[in-house]
Amino acid sequence: MIRYLLSLMLMLGMSAGVYAQSTISGTVKDADTDEPLAAATVVVKGTQRGVSTGFDGSFRIRVEQGDSLQVSFVGYEPLTVPATDGIIVELVPQSNVLGEVVVSSGIVDIAKVRETPVASTLISPAEISLKVGNQEFPEIMNTTPGVYATKQGGGYGDSRITIRGFDQRNTSFLINGQPVNDMENGWVYWSNWQGLTDVASGIQIQRGLGASRLAVPSVGGTVSIFTKTAQVDPGASVAQTLGNDGYTKTAVSWNSGKNEKGWATSLLLSYWAGNGYVYNTAGEGWTYFAAVGYEPEGSNHQFNLSIMGAAQWHHQRDVEVSIRDYQNFGESGIDTRWNTNGGSLNGEEFNMRRNFYNKPLATFNWDWDINEIFTLNTSLYASAGRGGGTGPRGQNFFDSQLDILPYQRDLTEHYLENGNGVRGPGGRIDFDRIVELNREYTSGYTGELSDFEGRLIGSNGYSENGVNNVVLIRRASMNSHNWFGAISNLEAEFGDFRASIGVDLRDYTGYHYRVVTDLMGLDGYFSTGNENSAGQIIESTIDPTPFNDTGIAGPKIDYYNIGYVGWQGLNGMLEYSHDDKLTAVIQGGLSNKSYQREDFFDQPTFPLSEEVDVLGGYVKGGANYNLTDKQNVFFNTGFISRQPNFDAVFPGFANAKNPNLQNEEIFSFELGYGYIGNDFRLNVNAYSTTWSNRFESVSFDIGDGTEGTAQFDDIDSRHNGIEIETEYRTPVEGLKVTGMLSVGDWRYTKDFTSTIFDEDQNEIGQGTLYLKDAKVGDAGQFVLNLGADYQIIRQVSVDANYRYVDNLYADYSITDSDFTNPDNDGALKLPSYGLLDLGTTVRFDLFGRDASFRVNVNNALNTTYIAESNSNIHATSSSQTWNGIDTRNYVWFGFGTTWNATLKYNF
Numbered sequence: 001m002i003r004y005l006l007s008l009m010l011m012l013g014m015s016a017g018v019y020a021q022s023t024i025s026g027t028v029k030d031a032d033t034d035e036p037l038a039a040a041t042v043v044v045k046g047t048q049r050g051v052s053t054g055f056d057g058s059f060r061i062r063v064e065q066g067d068s069l070q071v072s073f074v075g076y077e078p079l080t081v082p083a084t085d086g087i088i089v090e091l092v093p094q095s096n097v098l099g100e101v102v103v104s105s106g107i108v109d110i111a112k113v114r115e116t117p118v119a120s121t122l123i124s125p126a127e128i129s130l131k132v133g134n135q136e137f138p139e140i141m142n143t144t145p146g147v148y149a150t151k152q153g154g155g156y157g158d159s160r161i162t163i164r165g166f167d168q169r170n171t172s173f174l175i176n177g178q179p180v181n182d183m184e185n186g187w188v189y190w191s192n193w194q195g196l197t198d199v200a201s202g203i204q205i206q207r208g209l210g211a212s213r214l215a216v217p218s219v220g221g222t223v224s225i226f227t228k229t230a231q232v233d234p235g236a237s238v239a240q241t242l243g244n245d246g247y248t249k250t251a252v253s254w255n256s257g258k259n260e261k262g263w264a265t266s267l268l269l270s271y272w273a274g275n276g277y278v279y280n281t282a283g284e285g286w287t288y289f290a291a292v293g294y295e296p297e298g299s300n301h302q303f304n305l306s307i308m309g310a311a312q313w314h315h316q317r318d319v320e321v322s323i324r325d326y327q328n329f330g331e332s333g334i335d336t337r338w339n340t341n342g343g344s345l346n347g348e349e350f351n352m353r354r355n356f357y358n359k360p361l362a363t364f365n366w367d368w369d370i371n372e373i374f375t376l377n378t379s380l381y382a383s384a385g386r387g388g389g390t391g392p393r394g395q396n397f398f399d400s401q402l403d404i405l406p407y408q409r410d411l412t413e414h415y416l417e418n419g420n421g422v423r424g425p426g427g428r429i430d431f432d433r434i435v436e437l438n439r440e441y442t443s444g445y446t447g448e449l450s451d452f453e454g455r456l457i458g459s460n461g462y463s464e465n466g467v468n469n470v471v472l473i474r475r476a477s478m479n480s481h482n483w484f485g486a487i488s489n490l491e492a493e494f495g496d497f498r499a500s501i502g503v504d505l506r507d508y509t510g511y512h513y514r515v516v517t518d519l520m521g522l523d524g525y526f527s528t529g530n531e532n533s534a535g536q537i538i539e540s541t542i543d544p545t546p547f548n549d550t551g552i553a554g555p556k557i558d559y560y561n562i563g564y565v566g567w568q569g570l571n572g573m574l575e576y577s578h579d580d581k582l583t584a585v586i587q588g589g590l591s592n593k594s595y596q597r598e599d600f601f602d603q604p605t606f607p608l609s610e611e612v613d614v615l616g617g618y619v620k621g622g623a624n625y626n627l628t629d630k631q632n633v634f635f636n637t638g639f640i641s642r643q644p645n646f647d648a649v650f651p652g653f654a655n656a657k658n659p660n661l662q663n664e665e666i667f668s669f670e671l672g673y674g675y676i677g678n679d680f681r682l683n684v685n686a687y688s689t690t691w692s693n694r695f696e697s698v699s700f701d702i703g704d705g706t707e708g709t710a711q712f713d714d715i716d717s718r719h720n721g722i723e724i725e726t727e728y729r730t731p732v733e734g735l736k737v738t739g740m741l742s743v744g745d746w747r748y749t750k751d752f753t754s755t756i757f758d759e760d761q762n763e764i765g766q767g768t769l770y771l772k773d774a775k776v777g778d779a780g781q782f783v784l785n786l787g788a789d790y791q792i793i794r795q796v797s798v799d800a801n802y803r804y805v806d807n808l809y810a811d812y813s814i815t816d817s818d819f820t821n822p823d824n825d826g827a828l829k830l831p832s833y834g835l836l837d838l839g840t841t842v843r844f845d846l847f848g849r850d851a852s853f854r855v856n857v858n859n860a861l862n863t864t865y866i867a868e869s870n871s872n873i874h875a876t877s878s879s880q881t882w883n884g885i886d887t888r889n890y891v892w893f894g895f896g897t898t899w900n901a902t903l904k905y906n907f
Contacts, residue, residue: 022064023733024085028057028071031090035580035629038113038676039122040073040091045080047850049794049843050126054729056630056678062794107177107365107379107487108224109211111204115583116211117622117634119672119685119723121145123203130841132197133856133900134243134274137190140197143787143801144205145723145742146221148779150867152892154278154339155355156285156314157191162779163207164689165719165746166220169645172212174224176306176363178381178485179214183508183565184646185697192359192385195287195310198251198270202226207723208670208687209620209638213489213571213587214504219640219666219691227289227308236907243900247274251287264293276315277895280342280428282349283314285546288360300369309360311546315351316389317341320870323887324880329427334882336864336893343429350431352474354517357387358546378488386550388478390517393525393557394457394471435521438471442522452537454523467526474518476544480511480552496578504569504591510646513560515551516541527557530601559653559761560601563646564611566594586621593643597650602761609655616643616663622670632674640666648695651711653761660713665692679729689719690749708764710754717776719746734791742783744807746776767820769812775827778868781807799839806832810869810889828872831883833865833894846905855901859894867894 028040036057043050044061045068053059061069063083072078077092111120121144132140136159138149149161163171169186172179175196181188203225206212210222234257241249251270258264266289273284291306318340329338341352361383368376422433442455458467489502516525516538528535542551571589576582593616597609620638627633642664651658672685694715721744728737748771756765775781787801809827838857843850866883868891875886885891 022085023060023062024083024087025058025060026069026085026087026089028053028059028073028089028091031092035114036676037073037091038681039124040071041124041126042089043070043072044068044083045070047843052124054679054681056676058678060733107377107489108174108226109177109213110224111206111211114626114632114674114676115577115624117583117585117624117636117672118209118211119145119207119670119683119687120211121205121207121725123205125201128197128200128203129904130854131839131856133241133854133858133902134247134249134898135197135856135858135900137193137196137200141203141205141223142803143738143740143785145725145740145783146207146721146744147205147742148783148805150892151895152868153281153317153319154892154895155191155276155281155316156272156274156283157189157194157312157355158314158316159190161223163205163220163223164687164721165717165744165776165779165781166218166691167778170219170691172210172214172218172222174212174214174222175361176227176365177224177379177487178361178363179506180361182510183481183483183506183567184510184563186645189357191310191312191314191355192357193310194272194285194312195270195289195308196225196227198287199227199268199289199308200225207685208689209622209636209668213500213502213573214487214569214589219642219689227306237904238907239902239904241272241900241902243274244898245275245277247900248272258293258295260297262294262296262299264295266291277337277898278317279337279339279426280349280351281315281317281339283312285310285312285314302365302367304365305363307360307362309358311358313354313356313545315339315342315349316353316355318353320890321892322890323882323885326893327882327887334864334893335426336896338427340427341429343423343431345431345435350429352390352392354390354544355387356389356544356546357385359383359385359387373492373494375491376488377491379486381485381487383483384481385483386480386552387546388476388480388544388550390474390476390544393473393475393514393516431520434472438521441471452524455521456524456526456537457519457522458526458528471520471522473516473520473522473525475514475557476517476542476551478511478513478515478550478552480550482509483507496576498573498575498577500573502571504567504571506565506567508563508565508567510563510565511552512563513551513556514558515554515556517544525557527555529558530556530560531604532601556601558601558759559599561597561599561653564594564596564598565646566592568592581626582623583625584621584623586619588617588619590615590617591643592616595646595649597646597655599655602653603655606655609650610657612649612657612661614643614649614661614663616641618642630676634672634674635670637669638667640664640668642666644695645697647697647711651695652755652763653757662693662714664694666690681727683725684723686722687720690716691719692716708759709757709761710767711757712752712754712769714750715752716749717747718749719744719776721745721781732790734797736789738785738787738789740783740785742780744779744781746779746781748772748774748776769820770822770824771812773826774812774824775807775809775829777809777811777827777872779808780805781809795843797841799841801837802834803837804832804834808832808866808868810872812872825874828869828874828885828889830866830869830885830891833863835863835865835894836860849905849907851903851905853901853903855899857897857899859897862897863894864896865894866891868892 569591622636
């Protein structure tokens with residue numbers, strides 16, 4: 001199939017016709033400073049033929065007589081010019097333009113090459129649209145220094161990303177300048193942002209302290225994502241994507257263009273669905289986007305209103321799956337697609353674990369050029385997320401300690417028991433059989449609640465008040481929220497100085513509770529989780545899909561609490577720029593974060609906690625000096641006192657304030673060097689970041705098939721590293737090669753303890769992890785990337801990318817005996833691996849309009865590799881191993897070969 005697609009693209013390109021054409025060259029510069037603009041986009045108007053400028057601002061492009069060129073660059077007004085040889089294009093800076101797309105003004109902090117003293121990488125809109133296909137959004141950034149992104153469990157939207165060894169809780173993610181990290185725990189759930197692949201018009205990864213002026217910056221870096229708003233030019237497009245395992249996506253967009261009264265509108269709607277590469281991880285979703293822009297002629301005001309979201313559901317793989325699990329279900333060796341949760345019910349795919357969510361985000365931006373000195377940029381935003389994730393409740397069907405039902409957790413044994421097993425071929429679960437067994441092992445309820453007649457499951461133990469518990473239902477843990485925010489910056493430019501002062505206000509309410517989604521053949525669920533009642537029978541269920549009732553106003557089980565988080569921040573910046581040589585900047589911010597917890601189930605005496613206010617802040621600064629017109633050096637340094645996450649303020653799922661509450665402390669220092677030659681670009685930077693007083697909450701498998709939580713206190717680590725990024729425009733016309741090297745030394749600097757809670761949030765024990773000098777896990781500390789892009793003819797280009805990962809270590813877990821032993825062997829090093837990705841693009845005329853056809857083949861060599869491990873079991877002489885790794889380790893295998901093909905038509 002893949003070979004056929006590549007051959008088809010080549011034939012389409014060769015048959016597209018040969019036209020009278022010539023190659024011209026030119027240069028793109030900053031109109032104010034006369035500095036060359038590297039990586040500016042030059043496109044032949046009316047076509048999709050385009051190139052990027054070299055590091056000296058130069059470009060070469062094939063044109064026909066009478067062609068015009070459209071030239072654009074991040075932070076500059078786009079310009080259309082005649083296609084003439086030797087042309088010099090001067091772009092005018094303007095903070096509210098990203099390429100050809102209007103964005104949210106000075107709220108977006110864009111790092112500028114040879115000016116802003118931070119390490120940054122820009123991913124263009126063209127690269128996003130070409131290479132994403134059916135990949136997860138974070139995977140687009142995998143060729144950036146310091147970045148490590150994986151698909152994790154393998155369900156659509158389950159991916160995660162780290163920067164310089166810091167997970168996404170500790171990396172700031174901004175969409176058009178607005179923070180999207182969860183206000184309680186800092187996490188980013190990519191399933192909520194599936195639509196970003198359709199509406200993103202650029203990504204800038206600012207590593208380290210970054211250029212953001214928000215009240216508290218990130219630890220690992222800042223990922224600034226720019227989305228489309230009201231586009232300048234009119235037009236429409238339709239795109240159809242097909243991919244492996246039944247993946248399909250249809251996207252339609254329309255732009256009105258800016259009319260004579262200054263109004264512009266953009267709309268996008270897409271629908272995707274697929275079976276999932278991992279067995280039984282089907283999913284589907286809708287992406288919706290609408291933007292209205294208004295800029296009256298001659299006015300110094302500009303307005304943009306946008307609404308975007310991605311409603312989706314997808315099935316998931318279990319958190320803890322060992323290598324031997326994959327081996328047991330492989331026909332010959334390892335089957336990396338196996339899913340312990342997957343099966344069928346009533347003839348359709350069914351999974352105990354399903355994620356479902358809908359998170360619309362509405363944004364209103366107002367940009368006001370007050371006069372030649374002052375500008376005011378303001379953004380108001382709101383989101384109302386609804387959804388959660390399902391899982392088993394009652395007697396887990398993996399528990400081998402009970403013989404009442406033929407459910408086994410030990411995956412070294414067979415799953416069929418004389419035809420009475422619940423697993424069929426490939427280890428898939430027969431959920432119809434579970435329904436039968438549920439009804440077989442229950443009877444009509446005859447307890448005190450005599451009004452109820454039917455088969456019932458209870459919440460605790462194996463039998464209670466005549467309620468049978470040795471059966472199974474599916475519940476959902478819900479995490480919904482309402483979030484409102486406002487950001488405003490007043491900026492002034494006078495002489496060599498630029499200064500700003502800004503406010504960052506947020507109000508967040510998070511709803512956390514459990515509901516029933518499927519009674520699995522029973523008639524009710526007897527819940528005793530609420531301490532305010534003697535128990536109630538739940539007969540209603542919710543449909544775990546994003547557009548349906550999420551039970552926020554209905555009956556709940558196990559727990560129900562609300563978190564209230566407030567944020568009031570003030571920030572300031574002073575920048576000095578002189579002679580196009582020196583740029584120096586200092587920034588500072590103060591913030592107050594308030595926390596309050598309301599518990600409707602477990603705190604009958606004092607359901608509402610006291611409000612806790614914690615002050616935080618930062619100071620950071622740096623300078624960039626342009627040694628020559630080709631070389632520059634920079635440094636930055638800073639100190640952050642960052643408020644802890646919500647669970648550190650109220651540990652143990654209680655309303656009592658942590659008596660040992662403390663802010664996290666981060667200190668960072670970085671040096672960088674850049675070179676921009678005629679055809680060669682090089683960036684080198686070295687960093688050191690120390691992170692102290694950290695609190696973290698981690699989910700893990702307790703061992704009886706239920707999921708617990710470990711809360712760790714006072715974690716300290718140090719992250720040092722070197723990053724290299726390079727690009728070379730070879731003498732071969734149309735051939736560009738890129739390279740990236742990231743080398744890190746990330747270690748814990750002390751031992752720390754944790755408190756363990758069961759799935760009902762009851763404390764069940766404590767433990768100490770001896771991690772001093774152990775390597776930080778979950779991200780490759782040595783990553784090498786090599787890429788090549790070759791334009792064969794005007795209509796056809798091919799590209800290849802090879803990424804090699806080494807020094808990848810397992811994550812810690814409180815259940816790992818290795819780390820609970822003071823004389824442990826340290827972090828488990830996982831096998832290195834290399835992945836080859838291939839792509840081809842063909843551009844052609846279709847019915848008189850521009851069209852393109854793109855094919856991506858990811859992991860083209862079908863490499864089997866471990867992307868991450870959730871356990872740290874070192875192999876011994878008696879161990880069964882795979883590639884030197886003890887097969888008892890719980891791991892995520894990466895995907896094998898996948899592919900996607902997209903046909904896009906512009907009209």
